[in-house]
Amino acid sequence: MNKEPIGILVVGGAGRMGSRVVEIASREDGFTVQGIVDRRRLARDIGVPYFEDLEEALRSCGDAVVVDVSGPEEAGARIEAVAQAGRPLVEGTTGLDAEDELTEAARRVPVVVAPNFSPGIALLRRALREILGARGPGWDAAVLDRHNRFKKDRPSGTALLLQREIERPRDAATAERARKEREAAGGRLVEVASFRQGGQVGEHTVYLTALEEELVLQHRAFDRGAFARGALLAAGFAAGAQAGMYDMDDVLGLRGGA
Numbered sequence: 001m002n003k004e005p006i007g008i009l010v011v012g013g014a015g016r017m018g019s020r021v022v023e024i025a026s027r028e029d030g031f032t033v034q035g036i037v038d039r040r041r042l043a044r045d046i047g048v049p050y051f052e053d054l055e056e057a058l059r060s061c062g063d064a065v066v067v068d069v070s071g072p073e074e075a076g077a078r079i080e081a082v083a084q085a086g087r088p089l090v091e092g093t094t095g096l097d098a099e100d101e102l103t104e105a106a107r108r109v110p111v112v113v114a115p116n117f118s119p120g121i122a123l124l125r126r127a128l129r130e131i132l133g134a135r136g137p138g139w140d141a142a143v144l145d146r147h148n149r150f151k152k153d154r155p156s157g158t159a160l161l162l163q164r165e166i167e168r169p170r171d172a173a174t175a176e177r178a179r180k181e182r183e184a185a186g187g188r189l190v191e192v193a194s195f196r197q198g199g200q201v202g203e204h205t206v207y208l209t210a211l212e213e214e215l216v217l218q219h220r221a222f223d224r225g226a227f228a229r230g231a232l233l234a235a236g237f238a239a240g241a242q243a244g245m246y247d248m249d250d251v252l253g254l255r256g257g258a
């Protein structure tokens with residue numbers, strides 16, 4: 001029996017990331033692009049309904065999962081509108097200041113928050129969790145993110161995600177050690193730096209450095225397709241999930257373990 005394709009509505013669908021989601025979803029059997037919401041039109045007509053207004057799009061696009069890869073402006077109102085319409089939300093926009101709206105939305109609909117959709121970054125976080133659990137004292141941590149010159153937020157949402165992962169206390173003893181290290185470092189525990197260069201799609205490097213040795217973990221995206229395919233996995237997950245807050249670990253089944 002054929003399953004119904006999952007309808008998606010892509011907010012920011014005319015942008016670098018959104019247009020890649022639209023392009024890949026249009027080719028995939030399991031998905032159908034019900035609409036694009038953007039302030040500006042795509043340069044050419046690709047036969048997908050275009051909306052300037054999100055609420056109009058939500059009324060027109062039946063049961064679509066909303067994939068948001070637009071920008072931080074008016075994000076709170078956007079998230080509320082999606083929850084009000086009872087639609088699952090995949091929130092991939094970075095640099096957001098909308099924690100309250102996301103938490104509130106997750107009471108009513110499934111919300112996947114993913115500053116980075118790529119499966120490789122989810123695996124890097126998992127490897128980090130394992131390494132950090134076994135790390136002894138005396139290792140300094142730093143994160144470097146490199147992105148294209150057009151990227152607006154810095155550090156990247158992924159760099160902040162990795163920073164939080166490294167700073168997250170593993171147990172009471174490490175929590176106390178982290179508190180002391182943070183105090184000694186003047187509030188900063190993990191150094192984060194960002195370069196904005198040319199057409200760089202996205203690179204994240206975690207440095208764990210002791211006095212006499214160093215461990216370097218790096219993820220490089222070659223193509224936005226890595227994020228777009230992850231966004232579709234997240235949309236598929238959200239379409240079948242209960243109301244609640246999720247991330248890529250849930251989507252990829254990486255929750256728990258290390």
Ligand code: NAD
Pocket residue numbers: 011012013014015016017018037038039040069070071072073074091092093094095114115116117118227
């Ligand atoms: P972009 O500037 O190329 O595209 C953004 C698009 O959104 C533009 O077409 C713009 O007109 C539209 N837009 C912005 N604000 C809007 C609003 N309030 N209402 C309607 N349309 C709006 O940028 P991009 O490189 O495609 O990145 C977009 C966002 O996606 C950024 O926050 C970026 O960090 C994020 N991103 C996330 C991932 C991920 O894996 N989660 C990957 C790449 C990019």
